[in-house]
Amino acid sequence: MKNKLIGYARCSTDGQDLTAQKQALKSLGVTPARIYTDHGLTGTNRARPGLDQALAAVREGDTFTVPKLDRLARSVPDARLIADQLEAKGVKLALGASVYDPSDPMGKMFFNILATFAEFESDLIRMRTREGMAIARAKGKLRGKQPKLSEKQQKELRRMHATGDYSISDLAEVFSVSRPTAYRTLKRTQT
Structure with missing residues (x-):
């Protein structure tokens, strides 16, 4: 039996598209029927059904193919675990060509x-994100x-409530908000 190429593609968010990765795998010789995917799952999330299916599909002599290492794993321990699984099955790993x-x-x-560089890159992204959020928070933008x-509507809601002529349901209807929002508005002024 001929050795097969088994492909795997992953994107982290639902807004991202797998088309470019699938095209890269096809150009490397992976048939579309042998491309397994995970959509909306980060590389740090080990529960990836598409990856598990791809690893189950490989047999001795096959080549497990991913467009780039960061699509496979974002930490050294995870990459090592996957490599150990491939080695135990007698499968080669292709990163791109x-x-x-x-x-x-x-x-x-x-x-x-x-794998060390992929983990380093992931850590840098996480660090930059935290720094960016801290800066935005300090500037009052987050x-x-x-x-x-x-503020004007909140004052009017409180004034109307103080008259005793309006129930919470009435106030919610007048201001086109939910009852919990009306309660939160009143509670915010009491504290």
Whole structure:
């Protein structure tokens, strides 16, 4: 039986598209029926059904193919675990057009170096995101969810409630908000 190419593609968010990765895998010789995918799952999330199916589909002598290492794993331990699974099955790993044999010492070393860089890149992205959010928060640009009613509307809702002529349901209807929003508006002034 001929050795097969098994492909895997992943994108982190539902807004991203797998088309470019699938096209890259096809150009590497992977047939569309042998491309497994995960959509909306991060590389740090180990529960990836598409990856599990792809790993189950490979047999001895096959080549497990991903367009780039960061599509496979974003941490060294996860990449190492996957490489160990491939090695135990006698499967080679292709990152783009480069094929690595996890049982070969040089292939194993190079794969570990690449996994270290993928994890480093992931850590840098996480660090930059936290720094950006801290800067935005310090500038007052990251304040969380804004109130549904303007200050003027909140004052009027409180004034109307104080008269005793309006129930919470009435106030919610007048201001086109939910009853919980009316309660939160009143509670906000009491504290």
